[in-house]
Amino acid sequence: MPPESPTNTPRVSIGWAPSFAVDVSKLDEEIGHSASTGILTDLTAALGALRRFEWDEMVITPFGHLGSSFQYDFHPHYVFTFSVLTDRDEQKKPIKENYILKRLLKK
Amino acid sequence: MQQSELSSAPKIPIEQPRAGSSTDPAAIGRSLVIKGEVTGSESLFIDGKVEGAINLPGNRVTIGRNGIVCANIFAREILVLGNVQGNCQATELIDIRSEGSLTGDAITARISIEDGAIFRGGIDIRKLGESLVPSNLKAPGIAKVGSPLADAYDAQAETEIAEGQYEMLDDEADLHDLLPRWRSGTPALAHSRSAR
Numbered sequence: 660m661p662p663e664s665p666t667n668t669p670r671v672s673i674g675w676a677p678s679f680a681v682d683v684s685k686l687d688e689e690i691g692h693s694a695s696t697g698i699l700t701d702l703t704a705a706l707g708a709l710r711r712f713e714w715d716e717m718v719i720t721p722f723g724h725l726g727s728s729f730q731y732d733f734h735p736h737y738v739f740t741f742s743v744l745t746d747r748d749e750q751k752k753p754i755k756e757n758y759i760l761k762r763l764l765k766k
Numbered sequence: 767m768q769q770s771e772l773s774s775a776p777k778i779p780i781e782q783p784r785a786g787s788s789t790d791p792a793a794i795g796r797s798l799v800i801k802g803e804v805t806g807s808e809s810l811f812i813d814g815k816v817e818g819a820i821n822l823p824g825n826r827v828t829i830g831r832n833g834i835v836c837a838n839i840f841a842r843e844i845l846v847l848g849n850v851q852g853n854c855q856a857t858e859l860i861d862i863r864s865e866g867s868l869t870g871d872a873i874t875a876r877i878s879i880e881d882g883a884i885f886r887g888g889i890d891i892r893k894l895g896e897s898l899v900p901s902n903l904k905a906p907g908i909a910k911v912g913s914p915l916a917d918a919y920d921a922q923a924e925t926e927i928a929e930g931q932y933e934m935l936d937d938e939a940d941l942h943d944l945l946p947r948w949r950s951g952t953p954a955l956a957h958s959r960s961a962r
Binding site (some may be wrong): 672675676677684685687689696699700703707710722723725727728738742744750759760762763764766 | 803907919922926927930931942945948949
């Protein structure tokens, strides 16, 4: 189930955990910088969709035990996982979604 | 000596939940049974029964004297006065008191097992702040979805996020700016969002 849509003006921010940057380094080492750049370009395109608050349940599915954790199937051979943190105003209404990238995983 | 301990790790003070105070831990009462996954960002006192998984990175989980937990627990501190069956991972301390029982493996920076406590399982002591990814699961490559390594890596990333160790891209920035930043290897600074 997608996170709550922030009211009025949807805002989505993208972040990443140190573990995700480590996985990017691993990807560079495993397949080379050039091939890795192609995959990461696909990944940024997926992030662009998230930024536009496009939540495609065909490619975004729950991941793991945490209800706020999801898996994005962005490439034939790779997925990334991310957590959703919601900023709320004083009335507890969502005002901003923060999508924090966690890991890059092989299928 | 009244009691002996496996280590000199400090004890975790027992925080009994009291009604009406926002600073006390959330509580699962004696008559409550929860089957599923417990997640969140606050400490928890369990005096009932929980089956499933407990993921409270950065917080304390206390299993009270009446508590029965059949679940893997991931938290900052785990205090066991009741009965736990499952693997426990704590970034700081696992404290098993004399009336407590833990059946499962313990991965933690520090552990205290009081005289009379029951413990059946393995202990993996890590340095404070060290990754909780089991050493036998470490691999140089990217983990595969569904593998134990992927689950352990994910828990590691969750801990980083819970501790505020993440970076945010400026809302107006081009997404293509991300690639050089990911590759720069600049360590993330503790981050706090403006509102929650």
